[in-house]
Amino acid sequence: MPKPGFWPERELWPPFNFGHLWFLEHLLVYALLYAAARAFIPADRASAARNPPTHGAIAAYAVLLAATTFVIRIWYPQDRWIGFLGFIQMEPAHIAQYASLFVIGLLAGPRRWLETMPTRRGLAWLAVSVGLAAFGLPSLRSAAPSKIRWLLHTQVTARQAVTSPIGSCDLRPSTSAPCVGKR
Numbered sequence: 001m002p003k004p005g006f007w008p009e010r011e012l013w014p015p016f017n018f019g020h021l022w023f024l025e026h027l028l029v030y031a032l033l034y035a036a037a038r039a040f041i042p043a044d045r046a047s048a049a050r051n052p053p054t055h056g057a058i059a060a061y062a063v064l065l066a067a068t069t070f071v072i073r074i075w076y077p078q079d080r081w082i083g084f085l086g087f088i089q090m091e092p093a094h095i096a097q098y099a100s101l102f103v104i105g106l107l108a109g110p111r112r113w114l115e116t117m118p119t120r121r122g123l124a125w126l127a128v129s130v131g132l133a134a135f136g137l138p139s140l141r142s143a144a145p146s147k148i149r150w151l152l153h154t155q156v157t158a159r160q161a162v163t164s165p166i167g168s169c170d171l172r173p174s175t176s177a178p179c180v181g182k183r
Contacts (some may be wrong), residue, residue, distance in 0.1 A: 008082075022081075022089035029088060030102055037106055052113040058125060061100070068096040 053061070076082075076092035084090040108114060 022091075025088050026090075026098065030098075033102070034106070050111040050113075052108075052111075052117040052121070055121065055124070061104075065096060065100055068100075069093070072096055 072095070073093050078093045079091070080093065081089055081091050
């Protein structure tokens with residue numbers, strides 16, 4: 001089959017498109033990156049316990065992530081897929097979230113952030129995520145039906161992706177979960 005004229009120059013032909021298996025591709029890439037990081041940076045959990053991020057650090061991360069995502073989406077709108085390295089299916093619109101949360105996971109694990117996060121801090125960021133989600137919902141009522149999916153994704157899901165993992169951890173009972181916060 002000949003290569004179509006509209007096909008991007010930098011992408012291989014025939015396409016190595018694995019459809020919805022892009023998620024498994026990403027898991028494999030992140031697993032390999034994690035293995036490489038641990039090969040160079042050993043996880044010494046005994047001496048690595050450090051203070052979890054402050055409110056300011058979490059807020060700065062959320063603002064920086066939102067700004068980075070905004071800039072990326074100027075050139076790569078949502079649902080535009082590329083073949084990174086010719087075969088790894090990637091949606092650049094979300095890569096800032098995926099990559100930054102991966103790095104935060106690399107930092108949080110050895111530093112035991114989820115175990116040492118104060119309960120009040122976790123609940124505060126859970127309240128922020130619920131509030132931002134509720135704030136975004138009224139705009140959905142006035143939107144045209146074609147924009148509802150886009151608004152729901154950008155205003156609700158992205159905000160919760162930043163704040164809910166931090167806030168939801170401390171809702172577990174302190175007697176049964178390793179995620180015990182200070183009160």
